[in-house]
Amino acid sequence: MSVAIKNVSIAFGERTVLEDFDVDISAGEFVAIVGRSGCGKSTLLRSVVGLETPRTGTIILGNVAEHSGKPDVRVMFQDSRLLPWRRILPNVMLGLEPALLPHARKVLAQVGLAERANDWPATLSGGQRQRVALARALVHDPNLLLLDEPLGSLDALTRIEMQQLIEDVWRSRGFTAMLVTHDVAEAISLADRVISIEGGRVALDEVVNIPRPRTRGSARFAALEERILGRVLQRRSVF
């Protein structure tokens, strides 16, 4: 599902977060949005799913003509937001018809947690909880998956594991993905395109031309990371 963001402005009180923001994302594309904290990248994501209402501008999901019902958008948040009073499998089943239980089991197995189906979320590690959150999003077969710093609170090793998992799932299912992250390396290893936001506008829109699977050590990877990081950090000297 494509995403067309046109002239979007969002403000909280006096503070403008996004101003005349324009981005087009085509169907099946994986876009990463980077930027310093407070630059509005999470706000952008939240406005796509309708959790924030833009003051001006429009956000069009998919081809309007082809969508009569509610578009299939799912979000993964930084905290897993699992329901603590539901066991793992029922958490994955949230908002799903009971008949789809076998499907939910299958998706839970895909994220490698089939044997934890009957456990409480409180007994899982942070990484495992995010896997369950991913399964909960994937079970709906979304056309658009929004990832709001989903790996931000995980340790380095679990992060890399989760990045691989997300990339695999995205490649096999072909949904459109928008990833908000402050980790430039993560953005480059996952995305087709990296967008950085500064002052409420697109400061950089860079296509990542490195063949997958991408290895972090490669010279091209490092050069691109250096360039994007430089761009994100540049403004700091001005302030």
Add this chain to the structure above:
Amino acid sequence: MNQSQKSPAMKTQLRPSTLAKQALPWVVPISLLIVWQWASSAGILPSRFLPSPRAVVTSFIELSASGELWMHVRVSTLRALAGFAVGGGLGLLLGLLTGSLHWAETLLDTTIQMIRNIPPLALIPLVILWFGIDESAKLFLVALGVFFPVYINTFHGIRSVDRGLLEMGRTYGLSGWPLYREIILPGALPSILVGVRFSLGLMWVILIVAETISARSGIGYMTMNAREFMQTDVMVVGILLYAILGKLADLLAKGLERYWLRWNPAYQAAR
């Protein structure tokens, strides 16, 4: 492997100290009981002030054998439960209403908070005037007393449901009753149960006072009746019965907490 080797040694080391730890809290009450019995038998404590523990036990056995005791316990328990059902139920309903709907809060909350400041027991003269010393008087007092803890904690529970979970639920297409059932109610439940537990304690306190002042049956009646005949042993039995019933109600509430909140690590560890 390592653990299985370690554990027997650990257990033998721990056992005597845990036994002592379990026995320790009982040392003071049991000693008091012994001193009490001794003082009664030695004639230091006259039975018209306080009967001996043995007399209390004998009186308990006699009263329960004749069936009189159980009749009073049944009457009191039914009163307590009926009052709790009415007051707690209304508190839950209104708490859910004002917690969920802003217009309901604006409409009702100020009034409820004003009435809350009246101690239910202060209403006894009026209640006797309205209902006589009928069953409805006791029901009214208990219901009024338990209403507020349940109401306030339900309201508070609904208001403190995790915003992040609500947001997540909405992005997953939940709204209306499903959102309520999956997220709002379970999220408010810990707080609601605190209110239930609190009001179960209050329920007995109010009933004791109401039954002592005006009743023709029930534990309070039995105790007051015994006073007329200076049957201190029966009075103590009545007082202990209230304590036991109160403890039972609290255990029930605790059991509910442990079952309904078993997902919460804070309630799993609690003993």
